[in-house]
Amino acid sequence: MTAYRIQGATGEWEVVIGLEVHAQVTSSAKLFSGAATAFGAEPNTQVSLIDAAMPGMLPVPNRECIRQAVRTGIAINAQINKWSRFDRKNYFYADLPQGYQISQLYHPLVGEGSVEIAVDEKKPDETKTIGVERIHVEQDAGKLMHDQHPTMSYVDLNRSGVALMEIVSRPDMRSPAEAGAYLSKLRTILRYVGSCDGNMDQGSMRADVNVSVRRPGEPFGTRTETKNVNSVRFVMQAIEYEANRQVDVLEGGGKIVQETRLFDPDSGTTRSMRSKEDAHDYRYFPDPDLLPLELTDAFIEDCRASLPELPDAKRHRYETVLGLSSYNAGVLTAEVETARWFEKLLAESARRQGKSESDVARQASNWLTSELFGVLNKLGKNLEDSPVSPEAGAELLALVGDGTISGSIAKQVLEKMLETGDAPGSIVEREGLKQTTDTGAIEAAVDAVLAANADKVAQYKGGKEALFGFFVGQTMKAMQGKGNPQLVNQVLKDKLA
Amino acid sequence: MTNLTEFGIAAIRDGVVRGDFTATEVAQAFNAAVAEANPALNAFIVTTPDHALAAAAKVDSARAAGEELGKLAGVPIGMKDLFATEGVQTTAASHILEGFEPQYESTVSRKLWEAGAGMLGKLNLDQFAMGSSNETSAFGNVISPWRRTGADGSVDTAPLAPGGSSGGSSSAVAARIAAAATGTDTGGSIRQPAAFTGISGIKPTYGRCSRWGIVAFASSLDQAGPMARDVRDCAIMLEAMAGFDPKDSTSLDMPVPEWDANLSDDLRGRKIGIPREYRIDGFNADVAKSWDDGIAWLKDAGAEIVDINLPHTRYALPTYYIIAPAEASSNLARYDGVRYGLRELPEGANLQEMYAATRAAGFGAEVKRRILIGTYVLSAGFYDAYYTQAQKVRTLISRDFMNAFDEVDVILTPTAPTSAFALGEKTSDPLEMYLNDVFSVPASLAGLPAMSVPAGLDRGGLPLGLHLIGRPFDEQGVLNAGLAIERRAGFSAKPAKWW
Numbered sequence: 004m005t006a007y008r009i010q011g012a013t014g015e016w017e018v019v020i021g022l023e024v025h026a027q028v029t030s031s032a033k034l035f036s037g038a039a040t041a042f043g044a045e046p047n048t049q050v051s052l053i054d055a056a057m058p059g060m061l062p063v064p065n066r067e068c069i070r071q072a073v074r075t076g077i078a079i080n081a082q083i084n085k086w087s088r089f090d091r092k093n094y095f096y097a098d099l100p101q102g103y104q105i106s107q108l109y110h111p112l113v114g115e116g117s118v119e120i121a122v123d124e125k126k127p128d129e130t131k132t133i134g135v136e137r138i139h140v141e142q143d144a145g146k147l148m149h150d151q152h153p154t155m156s157y158v159d160l161n162r163s164g165v166a167l168m169e170i171v172s173r174p175d176m177r178s179p180a181e182a183g184a185y186l187s188k189l190r191t192i193l194r195y196v197g198s199c200d201g202n203m204d205q206g207s208m209r210a211d212v213n214v215s216v217r218r219p220g221e222p223f224g225t226r227t228e229t230k231n232v233n234s235v236r237f238v239m240q241a242i243e244y245e246a247n248r249q250v251d252v253l254e255g256g257g258k259i260v261q262e263t264r265l266f267d268p269d270s271g272t273t274r275s276m277r278s279k280e281d282a283h284d285y286r287y288f289p290d291p292d293l294l295p296l297e298l299t300d301a302f303i304e305d306c307r308a309s310l311p312e313l314p315d316a317k318r319h320r321y322e323t324v325l326g327l328s329s330y331n332a333g334v335l336t337a338e339v340e341t342a343r344w345f346e347k348l349l350a351e352s353a354r355r356q357g358k359s360e361s362d363v364a365r366q367a368s369n370w371l372t373s374e375l376f377g378v379l380n381k382l383g384k385n386l387e388d389s390p391v392s393p394e395a396g397a398e399l400l401a402l403v404g405d406g407t408i409s410g411s412i413a414k415q416v417l418e419k420m421l422e423t424g425d426a427p428g429s430i431v432e433r434e435g436l437k438q439t440t441d442t443g444a445i446e447a448a449v450d451a452v453l454a455a456n457a458d459k460v461a462q463y464k465g466g467k468e469a470l471f472g473f474f475v476g477q478t479m480k481a482m483q484g485k486g487n488p489q490l491v492n493q494v495l496k497d498k499l500a
Numbered sequence: 501m502t503n504l505t506e507f508g509i510a511a512i513r514d515g516v517v518r519g520d521f522t523a524t525e526v527a528q529a530f531n532a533a534v535a536e537a538n539p540a541l542n543a544f545i546v547t548t549p550d551h552a553l554a555a556a557a558k559v560d561s562a563r564a565a566g567e568e569l570g571k572l573a574g575v576p577i578g579m580k581d582l583f584a585t586e587g588v589q590t591t592a593a594s595h596i597l598e599g600f601e602p603q604y605e606s607t608v609s610r611k612l613w614e615a616g617a618g619m620l621g622k623l624n625l626d627q628f629a630m631g632s633s634n635e636t637s638a639f640g641n642v643i644s645p646w647r648r649t650g651a652d653g654s655v656d657t658a659p660l661a662p663g664g665s666s667g668g669s670s671s672a673v674a675a676r677i678a679a680a681a682t683g684t685d686t687g688g689s690i691r692q693p694a695a696f697t698g699i700s701g702i703k704p705t706y707g708r709c710s711r712w713g714i715v716a717f718a719s720s721l722d723q724a725g726p727m728a729r730d731v732r733d734c735a736i737m738l739e740a741m742a743g744f745d746p747k748d749s750t751s752l753d754m755p756v757p758e759w760d761a762n763l764s765d766d767l768r769g770r771k772i773g774i775p776r777e778y779r780i781d782g783f784n785a786d787v788a789k790s791w792d793d794g795i796a797w798l799k800d801a802g803a804e805i806v807d808i809n810l811p812h813t814r815y816a817l818p819t820y821y822i823i824a825p826a827e828a829s830s831n832l833a834r835y836d837g838v839r840y841g842l843r844e845l846p847e848g849a850n851l852q853e854m855y856a857a858t859r860a861a862g863f864g865a866e867v868k869r870r871i872l873i874g875t876y877v878l879s880a881g882f883y884d885a886y887y888t889q890a891q892k893v894r895t896l897i898s899r900d901f902m903n904a905f906d907e908v909d910v911i912l913t914p915t916a917p918t919s920a921f922a923l924g925e926k927t928s929d930p931l932e933m934y935l936n937d938v939f940s941v942p943a944s945l946a947g948l949p950a951m952s953v954p955a956g957l958d959r960g961g962l963p964l965g966l967h968l969i970g971r972p973f974d975e976q977g978v979l980n981a982g983l984a985i986e987r988r989a990g991f992s993a994k995p996a997k998w999w
Contacts, residue, residue, distance in 0.1 A: 052604055056834040058597065059584045059606060059713040061748050093830050095855055102833020158838065286878035288887060291719035291827050293749050
């Protein structure tokens with residue numbers, strides 16, 4: 004793969020990227036209070052006395068949030084710190100009731116780990132390892148609403164105190180595509196683990212994007228940080244814009260200022276928010292309301308044991324044990340829901356056809372990735388809201404497997420299943436779509452086709468053997484696709500001999 | 501009938517249980533005493549006579565129904581206005597919380613009500629518990645009921661400080677207008693005011709009493725405790741206040757001992773440490789004498805006296821004045837005018853300007869001073885030199901105590917370097933004011949149980965306190981040594997009623 008380079012007026016530039024991903028921890032209660040965390044509730048209906056920072060209120064860590072962060076750490080092969088501590092990050096803002104965010108600066112819960120990415124999804128075996136420096140847990144802030152009043156802003160504290168994991172990568176990415184692949188992969192892992200729902204449009208996952216440029220081989224340049232970018236596409240756009248902007252500045256004789264920038268999704272550009280000079284002094288110090296977090300080996304082992312098969316391991320198993328193509332294995336494991344759906348289909352297919360999973364795996368994966376995905380795509384639906392269940396899919400595949408219907412009839416049956424929601428068996432029965440193995444009927448159809456195309460028969464006999472397919476097609480058409488393909492072939496061969 | 505306000509906790513509870521008098525009669529007597537004295541003493545920010553009467557009525561009907569009564573049945577107490585009380589204004593003596601009525605009850609006050617106590621009102625204090633004389637309250641100074649007597653027996657009417665920060669508590673208990681009161685102690689705020697007013701007060705081991713619902717000053721140091729007429733009352737009230745609270749992560753998950761039942765002034769086999777380092781430059785002669793008295797009394801109770809070293813003592817005060825303001829600067833950030841309390845919104849002000857105006861108008865001078873100090877010591881570039889260093893010294897100070905406790909069971913020192921001073925006497929020099937806590941701060945930094953008991957009067961007729969410091973969780977050792985002093989000191993002086 005060729006390296007990503009920006010062609011400047013004075014030569015090539017390399018981009019260096021690091022991401023700080025904020026992922027909302029899946030839990031029913033907030034990090035330090037019992038308040039609920041559901042998305043989209045009426046403003047200020049999910050706020051405890053602690054979240055509103057009433058006088059004398061104290062934080063108590065939510066065990067489930069810690070557990071989820073530890074599970075996430077194990078999933079990226081990271082060091083789990085058995086001793087960690089919460090620090091206060093002090094600053095004033097109307098969406099921050101305490102006047103400080105409880106975070107972990109000095110002793111994070113999770114240390115070094117890594118994520119494997121495939122930059123080109125067509126080449127899933129060309130991987131690169133992106134280092135993760137740390138994962139710490141912290142509180143989210145509330146939300147300001149500026150459109151409620153002509154001169155005042157309103158505050159919604161529903162998000163105040165919700166648990167976030169901040170996943171900090173090493174500056175290991177060198178192109179927008181790598182950053183996009185990293186973010187997607189991280190999202191996949193989080194969703195497999197179940198520690199974050201990964202809904203970027205609801206703000207459950209967002210990234211601060213650190214970008215700098217340099218001449219290939221030189222030391223790192225000065226970086227800028229673009230805050231709160233909330234989709235994979237926007238992250239890639241922001242990097243592309245920001246890297247080119249930096250190259251322009253440098254080539255124009257300017258210097259990059261270390262600053263915080265904002266991404267504007269409408270224009271795809273970034274703009275300065277505040278420079279290092281006006282950066283806050285956060286006065287971090289250990290939160291005296293909280294004791295250090297000490298994890299037992301049993302707790303960590305329990306977290307480890309609770310992890311499902313993770314995407315890399317699953318993909319590997321699909322290729323080696325199930326014999327799927329690496330492309331299909333990649334597609335089927337990219338989303339945890341797809342893998343779950345596929346595995347149900349696989350289990351049910353194997354049961355119905357009385358075969359092993361690896362014997363039906365290719366049939367199932369091909370049908371899912373090319374047939375079902377195709378029609379769902381046309382309907383604008385996801386697998387999660389597919390009208391066809393894995394059980395119904397397995398029934399359909401079994402009908403093909405035992406020769407009741409042909410592959411092309413299966414496509415028609417699938418259409419009917421989507422339309423009516425009926426089971427494939429009853430559709431085949433009702434519509435009379437069963438494959439015919441009646442040699443008499445097949446011979447009659449073949450005879451009619453050959454009689455109607457005497458010129459082509461002559462050409463075939465004259466050596467144009469490619470026409471065989473044409474005769475098969477015409478025969479199947481005449482039989483509305485119900486002819487058993489092997490029998491049709493056999494009869495044609497006999498008659499044309 | 502005897503004047504009911506002369507009784508303390510045990511006497512009231514036992515009297516109510518026996519039926520010598522009703523809880524309602526007790527509440528009425530104290531309510532009347534409060535109404536009479538408060539204009540002069542300014543001990544209460546708000547009075548809540550109805551709360552006291554309602555609690556008393558509940559106790560009386562429980563008794564009539566033959567139910568078992570709580571440890572504090574029928575005892576009217578004052579509640580330091582740092583404890584959140586549901587539906588009753590809670591201010592921390594700051595203008596910034598004026599009018600704030602919590603929708604919740606602090607754990608400690610809830611436990612006290614459950615034990616049968618009633619609330620006479622919310623007691624004045626130094627603003628956000630920052631001060632040693634109760635002169636930083638936004639609701640005016642508290643006046644000590646004590647007055648200085650000249651050598652010729654003449655009474656000096658200059659108002660005296662009741663100590664701080666629990667100055668409303670000490671003044672009210674000493675003046676017999678509350679049977680007991682809650683205090684909180686961050687660097688001496690229970691013990692120094694107790695010493696100044698001739699009452700007893702104990703700061704238990706850090707974590708014994710839940711901090712949930714107490715307006716925070718310095719989280720790693722704040723502890724609630726009782727202030728009462730005598731050692732036994734302290735033991736009874738502390739039993740009601742203490743206990744594990746899952747809502748406070750720093751709360752001790754240990755059963756509450758039966759301190760009252762195990763009180764004993766027999767100190768045979770016990771060793772009492774006398775730290776040389778507490779004999780400071782310019783040591784007050786009366787305080788020195790009272791310390792010697794204390795040594796003699798403990799010896800008389802059977803204890804062995806041992807000289808000990810606490811070599812890092814002189815660093816305690818500077819360490820405290822880094823850590824406590826650092827935590828306070830962050831703890832007080834929530835008073836920003838956004839959600840509750842005071843909001844100052846000058847015409848056209850933006851958010852930052854609203855913060856500045858609100859906090860400038862809402863906080864008093866001492867609170868601002870400490871926020872400034874705390875902000876400074878946590879700033880980038882200064883953090884390691886101040887905060888990190890202070891934490892290391894704090895560890896050394898704790899280690900001094902742990903080493904000493906290898907040898908001795910309890911440590912005896914004076915509570916404060918002087919008896920009560922006059923209002924205004926030390927307000928011009930904050931450092932001189934801070935020196936008041938020189939003996940009490942080390943135990944706070946180490947999180948140890950410590951109490952002050954009255955030991956006698958100085959030549960001006962003002963009370964002096966002796967200070968007992970114990971091992972972590974050994975409140976019993978502290979209370980027992982306190983009881984030994986109490987029984988031998990025979991302290992019976994009371995301020996003459998002038999209000």
